[in-house]
Amino acid sequence: MKQQTNQQIAMRVSWITMIINIVLSIFKFLAGIFAKSGAMLSDAVHSASDVFSTIIVMIGVKISGKASDKGHPYGHERMECVAAILLAIFLAATGIGIGYTGITKIISGNPNELSIPGMLALIAAIVSIIVKEGMYWYTRHAAKKINSSALMADAWHHRSDALSSVGSFVGILGARLGFPILDPLASIVICCFIVKAAFSIFMDAISKMTDQSCDEKTEEEMRVTIMEQPGVMGIDQIKTRLFGDRVYVDIEIRADGEQTLNQAHQIAQMVHDQIEHRFPTVKHCMVHVNPASSSQLTNNMTEDEKF
Known part of the structure; x- marks a missing residue:
């Protein structure tokens, strides 16, 4: 529309x-x-x-x-x-x-x-x-x-x-x-x-x-948006490419591997929806969820305990 x-x-x-x-x-x-x-x-x-x-x-x-x-x-x-x-x-x-x-x-x-x-x-x-x-x-x-x-x-x-x-x-x-x-x-x-x-x-x-990436400022704003979503423990990769005047985004995030598939999907869906909502030029956002390792879970828990 x-x-x-x-x-x-x-x-x-x-x-x-x-x-x-x-x-x-x-x-x-x-x-x-x-x-x-x-x-x-x-x-x-x-x-x-x-x-x-x-x-x-x-x-x-x-x-x-x-x-x-x-x-x-x-x-x-x-x-x-x-x-x-x-x-x-x-x-x-x-x-x-x-x-x-x-x-x-x-x-x-x-x-x-x-x-x-x-x-x-x-x-x-x-x-x-x-x-x-x-x-x-x-x-x-x-x-x-x-x-x-x-x-x-x-x-x-x-x-x-x-x-x-x-x-x-x-x-x-x-x-x-x-x-x-x-x-x-x-x-x-x-x-x-x-x-x-x-x-x-x-x-x-x-x-x-020629599939040039977005400017660094836009990608950094995307990173901030991703990390604001509940359940996201980190970003393994974010790739953007210009397609005419629209943008395609590919994201790999880390989440607790002990969660169910439905829970992981909900986290990915939130990231997807927020990226497309906050960045109107994004035509499509693909989100892949990687399970966080036990050491990453431990480090994340340690960071949470500080606050």
Whole structure:
């Protein structure tokens, strides 16, 4: 039920941002034409590319939310990582394209390559910065809420568009003030930010597809939770692995070997239930009970007698 709710949140955010991107792209395209601004036309194309990236996110989230089946008994969560990787590649290509355009303009040495744009282009750039930055924070908040790597990648794509609009603003303003070189220089700086964000998204998605363990803080919190359960005498092993944006946990605990099978099962069940309750990202927790040795029982009794 929770997974379906997360999927609904992601789809709603994606639909909202896609509609805003379509309207914003049309506005910037018309502003670029009427204000005779090549920078704004390029920015409009960049905004239109966000529509494509959002579609990738929607497909990835939709597939990852499918229930387990015979061919995929562990679910489809990693498809969201695939979507994040595709977005990272698309984001990097966009950044490199912006940087390449800036470099070629500088190499050409033609200060007249950027024509003097009208005031409408400057207004469009300001509107784009405000709207795209707002979309970044809105999408980022939703991504953190449901722990979605694909949605987070889409958020950074919005941020890249905001940075692109900053470059457009600087270029347009510089051109109006007689310094057209500012446009290509800003493009190169923006390229570096975008490529860095793409690399971070790519590495995060890759780590979630290669069974990387949880961070040490989370594992330590799990250890504390396990040891709080009555009947648990120790932890022999705890292993975690990321599966897309969910976590699988394998635990081996020690308990009194003289207990009945039902008693040992109840202890394991308590550990299982508490781990899945306190850590919402845990999809499944497997608990194995090992019998404590006589020396461990003696040591445990000695410790209890101290209190």
